Every structure is written in structure tokens, then in C-alpha cells.
Amino acid sequence: MDVTASLAAQNYVATRPATKAQPSETAGAALSDFAQSxxxxxxxxxxxxxxxxxxxxDAHALVEALAQTKLAIETAVTVRDKVVEAYQEILRMPV
Structure with a gap:
């Protein structure tokens, strides 16, 4: 076995728990946090x-606040579109 492959495998095992989904976070809690934010x-x-x-x-603070607001609105619209798309996909499923 190559030394670099061994190091890559060790790094993968070390970082794997960091990418694991957290089971304590529910969809409702995530949506609630998103809405509050x-x-x-x-x-x-x-x-x-x-x-x-x-x-x-000052004008810089205004521009920064408007940019953050625009990003928040775009994110909310994207989430809404994905939820509607998922709902429509569920409606298309045969029963």
C-alpha cells in the first residue's frame, strides 16, 4: 500500500464524523431557525x-444591510420554490 493512500485513508476517517448528519436537528427546527434568522x-x-x-x-452600512436583505430574500424564494417543487412531485406520484 502506498504511503499517500494510507495518509488519505487516515484523513478520510478523521474527517468523516464532521460530515455526518446531526440527528438532533429536525426539519421543523431548521425551518424555525431559518424563519427567525x-x-x-x-x-x-x-x-x-x-x-x-x-x-x-452611513451609506456603507446601508448598502451592506440592503445586500444582506437581498440575499435573505433570494434564499427564502429559493427555499420556497424547492418546497413547492417537492410538493408537486409528491402529488405526481401514483398511489
């Missing part, structure tokens, strides 16, 4: 934009 991002973006309009925040 989404709401917090939206509130932070709104607060920053209001502060920028009144002169309490």
Missing part, C-alpha cells in the same frame, strides 16, 4: 435604512 435580517435592514434616512447611519 430571516426575520432578524429583515428587521436589521429596515432599522438601518431608517437610520440612514434620518442621518444616523
Amino acid at each position: 430571516f426575520a432578524a435580517t429583515m428587521q436589521k435592514g429596515e432599522a438601518t435604512s431608517q437610520a440612514a434616512m434620518t442621518g444616523g447611519a
